[in-house]
Amino acid sequence: MEFSLPQWGQLITFIMIAFALGMDAFSLGIGLGMRGMVTQQLFAMSGTIGIMHILMPLAGMTLGRHMNEWVGDIAVWVGGGLLCFLGGNMLWSSLKEASASSIGSVTTFWGMLVSSFSVSLDSLSAGFSLGILSTDAPLALGLIGFFGGLMGGLGMLLGKFLGSWAGNYGEALGGLILLLLGFKILM
Template sequence: MSVLSLILTAIGLSMDAFAVSLTTGFKISKDDRSKIALKAGMYFGGFQALMPLIGWILGVKFTKYIQSVDHWIAFVLLTVIGGKMIFDGLKGEEDNEFEDVHSNKKFLLLAIATSIDALAVGVTFAFLGINIIKSITIIGVVTFILSIIAVYIGKVLGNKLTNKSSIVGGAILIFIGLEILVEHLGLFAK
């Protein structure tokens, strides 16, 4: 696999992390922006690199098990987190929710949910004999950079959506979960 193909794969894998980082940036203060952007980059970039490595280690033997449930795991995690954000936003508790979203526990759950697909990609890399060190380095770095950029973009958008950012962020997470589920179930295949 060429470096360009790996970069394009990394961009594709990082889109969920990008969207989540975007919503994370909505309600952070200017003082917290750099800290939260770095945290998003480290969690999302780290898990996007770790999951293909785990998949590669597991190898082809477990492909059918991983591919059969990855979309359900991502869908459930993103829907639960997004639903809670919407519920709290409707109740007027969005400020507390966004502070909580920045917790390590929330970042861990979101990082796992957005990187499940990368696990299956790692299995594919093992099957194709692709250099795993080069692959996970590119995937991790691309996701790290895009996640940081997304937090900064989200901060700009958050200033325009101050009162309803929890609802918008929750809706985006649910949409990502639905997109993953629909894509893997092939519900709208041509």
């Protein structure tokens, strides 16, 4: 199959957008990986991030351009607030040596869902923008989901390595990373 010049341009643009949206997942992955995830949890979390990175831009495309500015601002605040909450909870539980079933735990379904949702909210805004343009939606959504899951998984692998290197302070450092990422999004 041969692409025309505009199709190549659209593909390269989608890859750059997908990579940029995956950077939040990568940062989240580092913070979560420092908690000492097992391989099964890593794959489950990567898959959840990938799915949310497909669903959120799809919702954005569906909602359309009339709500772009209003929902875009809310998405930033909600995503940043959730990351601050998760990071603060991880930091607090590491300092208080709370049980592994805390709210910030990614071993639970809800923990995975909240974490994935928080880093996928920027994909909602990107979906609004892609919905305005005449784009190849399946290609865009596939690339965004693939890069989100892949980069989240790579971040978790790196975080797992850093967590074993950091010892007992890995969870606290991971929580601090998530907290700082949340503040960065809110600023």
